[in-house]
Amino acid sequence: MSDLLANDLITPDAGEAPLLAQADVSILKAVPVTRLSYRGREGSLKAAGKAFGVALPVQPLSNSTAPKRAALWMGPDEWTLLAPEEELNAVFEAIEKGLGDTPHALVDVSHRSLAVIVSGAKAEWLLNTGIFIDLSLEAFPVGTVTRTIFHKAPVMLWRTGPDTFVVESWVSFMDYVSGLLVQVGQELAAA
Structure with missing residues (x-):
């Protein structure tokens, strides 16, 4: 992958x-790419991955990729999400909408x-x-x-x-x- x-x-x-x-x-x-820092508990991972377009990896030191998407495991509850630079707003909004009221943190760290x-x-x-x-x-x-x-x-x-x-x-x-x-x-x- x-x-x-x-x-x-x-x-x-x-x-x-x-x-x-x-x-x-x-x-x-x-x-340059879109870089988002995502932090969330286990219950939010499936929805976050679905909204992002690739499942968030749960194994240490691993990643998951799909066309124009990468999710990198950074820690037990932290991932770096990568997408094309021009898709920042669309990706951010899709994840926020997909998670609704589920507790999480999503921060744009692209710059x-x-x-x-x-x-x-x-x-x-x-x-x-x-x-x-x-x-x-x-x-x-x-x-x-x-x-x-x-x-x-x-x-x-x-x-x-x-x-x-x-x-x-x-x-x-x-x-x-x-x-x-x-x-x-x-x-x-x-x-």
Whole structure:
């Protein structure tokens, strides 16, 4: 399912030059998307997923995708919901209407974060210079999503393909995160 997402929602921003383009690793800015933070109890999940267009995952470190939709598990009662940028109002209103009086929290955090796509044969290696988790395909399979730290910056890491990752960071940290990734990538090329 994650490959579907990589092809229709988290895509390179065609208006931006690659941050790094090498034979074995690339870093591309992703197009802006709608990001909603959803918090709710178990009784609200089915209705929220139906209104959003994809079931909310209940397994830690997992995601659910459908065309132009992704729901990422962030914690026992927290999800990040992704949709095309232009669908913000429609998605927000559909979830609010679908839940009615059911207690929940739905917050638009679209402008809080940016994402880059790190891909290539050396993507794991590049990310492991600042993320100290085993990113091998066996330990961190396609579809796995987690919050973690890249050097000193909080990030969300999502493996969307065998050699492709989405790295999301708050806007205020993205220059730091992407700058370090590019710097290490350039050192790799010089080695």
